[in-house]
Amino acid sequence: MRFFNTAGPVNPTDHYYLDPLSRFDLEEILNLIQQKKYFVLHAPRQTGKTSSLLALQEYLNAGSEFKALYMNVERAQPARENIAQGIHAIIDEIFDRCASNHIIPDPRVLIDGLWDQYNELSVLSTVFSRLSIASTLPVVILLDEIDSLVGDTLISVLRQIRGSYDRRPDRFPQSIILCGVRDVRDYRIYSDQEKSIITGGSAFNIKAESLRLGNFSKGEAKSLCLQHTEETGQQFELEALEKIWENSQGQPWLVNALGYEVCFKMDAGKNRSVPISPGMIEEAKSRLILRHETHLDQLADKLREERVRRIVEPMIEGTSVDSTINDDDLSYVMDLGLVTRGPDGLQIANPIYREVIPRQLTTITSYNLEATIPRAPFIRPDGRLDTRYLFTEFQQFYRENSGSWLEIAQYREAGPQLLLMAFLQRVVNGGGRIEREYGLGRGRLDLLIIWPVQSGETQRIVIECKVLHHSLEKTIRDGLSQTYRYADTCSATESHLVIFDRTPGKSWDEKIFSREEVYSGTEDHPVTFPVTVWGM
Template sequence: MTLIEQQKYFVLHAPRQVGKTSYLLALMDYLNQTGTYHCVYVNVEVAQTAREDVNRGMRAILSELRSMARDYLDDPFVDGIWLEVLETSGGDAALSEVLTRWAQASDKPLVLLIDEIDALVGDTLISILRQLRTGYAKRPIRFPISIVLCGVRDVRDYRIHSNREQAIITGGSAFNIKAESLCMGGFNRQEVERLYQQHTDETAQLFDRGVLEAVWECTHGQPWLVNALGYEVCFRMTTGRDRTLPITIDMILEAKEQLIVRRETHLDQLVGQTPRRSPSRRVIHPMLQGEDSTT
């Protein structure tokens, strides 16, 4: 919140399945509920297949932006101008022009949350970064006061091949206005305990002594694993759905085995995306190999 209040542009990055999108959507709801900002979330992955075709990419991004503004803010402004702006300004200026006009017309400062930014490639990615950089100097009256770029990697680590320039452009040079790069981590032990306590508060179902320690040993706080394990044991398993029965360590271990047997897609993704020496990988990889991850 401090960075937004300071009218900063910044980067939020983390591996997949950590909860970035859920966080951004919750942040959008919170900011809009304060009554101080107009905040909109947009997922630009819709433009991934455009690759080097900037006009096609911006058409997809602006179409998604107008849908989100209409659905979440009940604001038809972008819907009314985006096609005309795209036609007259072209893909390399359309996003900047739409945001400029929208900021000027809005009765509250705009905050833009851009998700999956590193799903874009080539000249489309370069164009969006440069348009945001160009508009930065026009804030707060004629451009969003704060923009969050969210993805798997830090923008400064991007090495983007431009077909038009026949060169490698670094993300740090295309978007050199960011105030800070924030990396989302997993849950700590206390956060895992608080999350599971919410289930007890809502259902009165208890967890036996040692259960939360077993959850930690199975997940090491990886958000997807923490939630998947809790959902499996409390909502999928027959015994777990009986709220008069406590959740036991054996039930947690059975739930872990069920996730492995089903070979959940996210488990494979997590193995490929977590560093070799990270605690999460040391847990996930043995799970998939049928080994004891708690030893």
């Protein structure tokens, strides 16, 4: 039986899969190879790069024009700045791949007397040259995980390839594809030998093109899921397929992980007579997040990097990116797959990432809240959330803890919003869920608590968070309008506007308040919409 793949390259025998060659423009790639071009294929982690390269190797070797060799240079990563060790590991990889794939009759010609005649600054070039001469057809090299190399080892690999570029295709590979998370041109590599930063563009200025492997389309995500139906007979409700797309936005690992979790891990989903429902997809999503899956942890680990913080922190705040931020920082977070361009500007790539980010940034705080804040008092006897009590208690908690917490928080400017989300998560966990909307220039953070009640009713509680930048009355006026629009979209049952006042020197008694407001709409669209405003 096949299953959804969440680890390693796709194997059609074992996995539901989309044709890896359909994931990129095969005609364009073949044209570049025919033109003897060296180029880059890049994409975020776990999007199918390796599967696509292996499929391309098989496709080329099935023809009569080229000999293709896939190789993964990640085994050289532990060498770091030790060029000799790193290059030696790469040559071992070339030899092993040639031996197993029968690219040339006798792979020993690649390494005979090699280290006696050449040093680490030229030996890789020599091996590629020997490989090209020994092959009966022009050679195409598919070099995977190139950005796993660091420092002088990476610089040396790029320069050795560049140095013999003019000898192709008779005495050097016809084409080389470098594959990694980022475009080589964006690399900024510190050379310990030269004591300076070397850019990827200068170390590899023979690159002709940079191609990007994208996410699944909505149709592709649906097609992958329906392979499970064809295999097992188990149906997906249409709304469940929509939920998979909504939560993943086509990120390949997330699509597969949601499918695997709901169909092969959850007890209800293991019963093939039970259709997969939207609620089951939401449960699968929560389980992935709470289990700290490797993919999500690796992504969240990037949040500690300063250049990631410079982009993500203002997104949580809803402010604009500082004008001093350089394009490389933005390109970096987009290449990671963390951020994407949406119709309203830059935004976190999908709802799962939107939830993982604040959780990751408040991990210790969340553990502390579990030990000090019981959930029971916030739940009324009828099972409803007592939101007035919740916000009153948070006001006191924020008053007592925000000063010390913000002093140690890495994302200090977004600290108030993160602290609120951590507090809400403690109360809501296990009973409902929180959906988050945030992005650059929005001027606020939107939260939606979805809380099922015993009677079958569902509370849909909208929380709009703003920071006081102008007068209080203007901030409330703008916030009421924004809260109404978000609440109308979410079919909210109640709405709250939280205003964080970070004015230096202002007393807590001035900041802390609550009051009932009514948004009246516009002249063309009058409404009567109650909102509770909470000052912090």
